[in-house]
Amino acid sequence: MGNNRESRREKERENYADRQKASKQKNTLIAIGVFAVVIAIVGYASYHYYEKIAVTGTQMSGPPGAGKLGDEHEHAAILVRIFGDEFDFSLPDYQVKSPYIHFESQNGDTIHRHASNVNIGYLFHTIKVGLDDNCFTFPDKKPEHTFCTNEDYSLKFYVNHEKIPSLTDYVLNEDDRILVLYGNENQTQVDNYLMELDGLFIEKK
Template structure:
């Protein structure tokens, strides 16, 4: 009697083969490409960056508003600690002391008389530009970018289109000389009429500057101004420190 050779009941089922069961029960998922995930990552990073910036900004402004009075007070205090000359030096972006050296002559005529800058109250009143050695007309400039405004402020002189204001002793006593009618203050630089704001002018070596209200004697004043001697600038500086301003 022959034996019936029958295959196992589930031999023809793929599930019985090695590994098939797992595959048959694995939920198939399509792989996600990097291009699809990149925008999500960038958006997430951007959102985080915005949140961090908002937090930092909020903290900064909160600190400022909580300490506003103290901060503003410190700014004012720092400004008060600066001298008028230092404020002007920063305003005009003046160069370092010793970055330039020039001599010029200036004649200011009020009521027919020369203003005497040789008086003590006009001498060595500024580090960057000044009169010295009791000379009534010779200007010494010691840095680049120094306008006449720094000299005028230091000696209490103000020149406008219509008036010349002089504060002789840096006190409340002052004198103001103004033109009449349609006349204006006469300003000449090197013999030529100067129509701009003379306070903003930066003197150059050997300049000759005339400021007067007397428009009838201009030629006489210019001739007198030309007679002033302007000393040459030494080739080698004679100063040993920035505190010394005698040259």
């Protein structure tokens, strides 16, 4: 009689332990399922958020009149020399600040334009470099880093060896070569910079 009672208690304890184990396993599976659903939702939302940024430029919209992001993909080489010193666009501060037009892959020689009607002025605006017909200004805006046309020095623009009066509204074409100079260069020096520009590799990808 006593043995039967003890046997029943042992079975009850085992059944209770089994129920507890099954309950824990069920709760664990539910938790894993909920976690997986949450991860899926976050992943889905993140994907579409960044897709929206990439496709529509919601986070950083393009300039007025810009075409749809991705409707064009053009490349051009650029060389900027201030008193003979090259301005380095490969630095992180100047890389991919807009999906519409940018420098990328730590390359400062190639401009990538990803939408129609996006001009050079907008590129410089996104990297916080001042550029107009008369002045080139570094991002820190310090007076000593502002280079404007005056009696002694001038800001000059060349596209495919042709001197042009303004660059800000220019929309680059495939394989363009753009030269920006500030100083008092003679024609021989300008020609040397144009030859240097012609030797730059235009990275296309």
